[in-house]
Amino acid sequence: MAKTDVNRVGGPAIRATDPWLASAPSARGPNQLLADDKRTQLATIATIVRFKKGEQICARGKPADAIYNIVHGTVKSYVAGPDGGEHISAFLYPQDLFGVSEEGRYTNSVKAITRVVAYALPISVLRRHLLADAELEFHFVVRLWDELRQAQHHALLLAQRRAFTKLAMFLMLQKNLQSAAGYAAEQIFLPMSRTEIGDYVGLSLGAVSRGFRELVERGIISSTTRRHVKILEPNALRHVANWAAGS
């Protein structure tokens, strides 16, 4: 496990790449934006919160009083449909932020996929800090910018017609996230269920299953466990997902 330990210093950590600069490896760990003093400063206004696997963290429509910064674990941000179906807008990992709101209310529900440890940043206090500290705030601009790109990429994925194209793009996405987090690239770990993958890529459970099978049959990936995928032909995968291979 060749992961830089961002948790050596306590306090929130935000992963993002400056949209205006070519990325340069930083001593703070991969794409870790905040300097240590900012992190300890944010730590003074943050509370550590823990959630069990499957536990609900935010509910759509409820008053939004905090923004969360993940330390450990994975969460899904989703909106539930009237028929009981869920549309997942993002899977979020350590150093991600969540808690998007509109007019003071959360626009997405958020649930823990694994056990989760996070910082809760009360927005009233955070707001004051942002308005007082342009440098700190700039990190939020960069982070939001990043998140916007990801959401646009998600939309691009959803616009695809063929199931295995969507899955290929999804796998590329996960691969990039995990290699950015410092893990080996060809081996992907998927913390979420097949159903959740379907809710993210806009496919039924059956179509996800068939899509994976097709990718395996074509020799592009191999699947040891259901949650572990190995990329056999990165080029083929990239080619299938080539609409906008997104970095």
Place this chain on the structure above:
Amino acid sequence: MAKTDVNRVGGPAIRATDPWLASAPSARGPNQLLADDKRTQLATIATIVRFKKGEQICARGKPADAIYNIVHGTVKSYVAGPDGGEHISAFLYPQDLFGVSEEGRYTNSVKAITRVVAYALPISVLRRHLLADAELEFHFVVRLWDELRQAQHHALLLAQRRAFTKLAMFLMLQKNLQSAAGYAAEQIFLPMSRTEIGDYVGLSLGAVSRGFRELVERGIISSTTRRHVKILEPNALRHVANWAAGS
């Protein structure tokens, strides 16, 4: 035309609603964030640029040296696929910003749908201003936050299965945008072509056409010109789009 004239004072204007506060009508015009002094300040670093209908403004992959703020007109932000198809990530209107980039390069191509007047804000200068002025920067945070929500809503739209559901959500979106801009609500003007609507909602031209026909046949909308839609049954439309009617 009951539109407040935001262009009385010169300079960039940004439309967005603070995600953490219930919206309150402002004297600066609907959801206009920037105070006049900020606008004139930004005006000093901005250049006015004009584009003809159909003209390309940004190209995906080209160095990103400016962010644009629309004064008049409509643009589409898109990425072109290998087969010549386009995926449109957003239609942008006056007071919107565009020019999303990653590592110094635009991630979307942008083309003028109508004649367009815009401010070009060079990012190097803008960056300095943001880092020096937390209040100004805060507006960008709010704006990006807004844009993120819109992108998530777009993803929700694309995840829908039935064509007329997508179109209903699309029409709701346009209706909200236009009523936010101060126009009458029940009459929608669509500056874009059917093909472009299809590229936005993820449908073929034929499906868009059939979808509109279905909405008309159900008596939910009526279409005077191809670019003018009248909502006859707002409740029915909202119901069809009810997954996440988005405000």
Place this chain on the structure above:
DNA sequence: CGCTGGCTTGATTCTATTCAATTTTCGTGG
């Protein structure tokens, strides 16, 4: 060791895509 929930697989149905033919609209130049 068996149970439970997640996953796979198959058959059918439904919807959108595709392709082609036709009509409408729009911009241009007379």
Place this chain on the structure above:
DNA sequence: CCACGAAAATTGAATAGAATCAAGCCAGCG
């Protein structure tokens, strides 16, 4: 202002692909 040509949009028929439903399978966990 009208007429023409080109581009956009509609419509129809055939096809392809995913959704749905139901049945069986596998894995993790007590």
